Amino acid sequence: MDFSISEEQASILLSVDKMISKFLPPEEVRKRDRNYEPPDFLLKHYAELGLLGIPFPEKYGGLNEKWLTVTLVNERLGYFAAIAASLYGTTLGFGGMSFLKYGSEDQKKTYIPKIIEGKLRFSLALTEPGAGTDAGALITNGKKINNGWLINGRKTWISSADKADYLVTPVRTIPNSSGSDGISIFLIPRKSEGISMTYLEKVGNNCLTSWDIGFDDVFVSDENIIGDKNDGFRNLMSTLHYSRSCQASNAIGQAQNAVDIIKKYVVDRIQFGKPLSRFQTVRHRIVDMQSRVDQARMVLYRLAWLIDEGKRCRIEAAQAKILASECLQYVTHHGMQLLASSAYSLDSDMQRLWRDSRLYTFGEGANEIQKEIIAKEIGL
Ligand SMILES: Cc1cc2nc3c(=O)[nH]c(=O)nc-3n(C[C@H](O)[C@H](O)[C@H](O)COP(=O)(O)OP(=O)(O)OC[C@H]3O[C@@H](n4cnc5c(N)ncnc54)[C@H](O)[C@@H]3O)c2cc1C
Numbered sequence: 001m002d003f004s005i006s007e008e009q010a011s012i013l014l015s016v017d018k019m020i021s022k023f024l025p026p027e028e029v030r031k032r033d034r035n036y037e038p039p040d041f042l043l044k045h046y047a048e049l050g051l052l053g054i055p056f057p058e059k060y061g062g063l064n065e066k067w068l069t070v071t072l073v074n075e076r077l078g079y080f081a082a083i084a085a086s087l088y089g090t091t092l093g094f095g096g097m098s099f100l101k102y103g104s105e106d107q108k109k110t111y112i113p114k115i116i117e118g119k120l121r122f123s124l125a126l127t128e129p130g131a132g133t134d135a136g137a138l139i140t141n142g143k144k145i146n147n148g149w150l151i152n153g154r155k156t157w158i159s160s161a162d163k164a165d166y167l168v169t170p171v172r173t174i175p176n177s178s179g180s181d182g183i184s185i186f187l188i189p190r191k192s193e194g195i196s197m198t199y200l201e202k203v204g205n206n207c208l209t210s211w212d213i214g215f216d217d218v219f220v221s222d223e224n225i226i227g228d229k230n231d232g233f234r235n236l237m238s239t240l241h242y243s244r245s246c247q248a249s250n251a252i253g254q255a256q257n258a259v260d261i262i263k264k265y266v267v268d269r270i271q272f273g274k275p276l277s278r279f280q281t282v283r284h285r286i287v288d289m290q291s292r293v294d295q296a297r298m299v300l301y302r303l304a305w306l307i308d309e310g311k312r313c314r315i316e317a318a319q320a321k322i323l324a325s326e327c328l329q330y331v332t333h334h335g336m337q338l339l340a341s342s343a344y345s346l347d348s349d350m351q352r353l354w355r356d357s358r359l360y361t362f363g364e365g366a367n368e369i370q371k372e373i374i375a376k377e378i379g380l
Pocket of ligand 1: 123124125126127131132133134156157158159160202205210359362363364365366367368369
């Protein structure tokens, strides 16, 4: 097994470091979190550095690089700010990879070059009030009319929908079908007539805006179906390992940042005449944290390798997502204890990481469902 990072990957990561330290230094991350101001401008810098072209074939303007490189970049972005990685991961995860894996040739030629240029954004509009973990229970429906469809229904908790050009929206197109049957994936232009959006307030991830979306007779043309008509849910499920790997790499980046913050604090902080890091109960806890981060990271890199080899990876995608999200919660939970009052201040990075971490064990497919996926795959 080769765990080395290529010279090219190292140089891409260096360019990411320079770009983020210039445009999104820690004080800017704090300010934006306090003011609920997403750093959307980063997308153009990602495009300038070629980061958005990494996984796409050259014929669409991409670099034809490995998914491992996407994973490394996303982890590094997550280290600096969760929102920086979310912006990158959602643009490539279910945005770009949906087109690449199950879009028509025309759709690939139309959309992928614009994604690479940082000119297109997508939100996945899957969750509904009655269809959360059980996503196949969705009831948003499409009625066939001349040249297109009329969409009616409601989606909820849709991230960054206010900034999306298109809502990637699973819709039931066969009336009375159930579960994953009879669903098509629509690319719904976000500014379509009949769409209403309500902002949702929440406890963390302040820069990741959340929306409840109503669809009232929204017209969408036939050509805006992506993947198989009436069988799109399976298309969507077949690309989930991309978005899960992005979710995991973002969480691991944040967890490593949290460990580094904790390490610095316990080395600098003197109590009872010596640094906190000299107390065995403190240092062992940090060793446990770093071990969990490394364990999750190894599973994540293995997932990226399997993706690059074109091998089946349902187990590893679920494992990476579980381990990364649980590790982030473990590290930030103990970080709040170890930094104590200084973490409880709203100026502290630890409280932001702790608040943000709560999402990861249930978002992007709850961990309980990831365990069900693994159980089925191992024959239970
Ligand atoms: C900040 C944020 C951003 C989000 N972004 C998006 C987005 O961009 N697009 C989108 O479509 N959705 C998004 N979501 C929705 C997210 O995907 C759902 O919250 C998630 O799928 C869980 O659904 P639920 O909240 O309805 O929980 P429920 O389905 O009600 O589940 C509640 C609990 O029950 C457990 N549970 C459910 N079924 C089982 C079972 N069979 N066995 C054992 N336990 C079970 C779950 O694991 C969970 O712990 C977002 C949510 C949040 C909070």
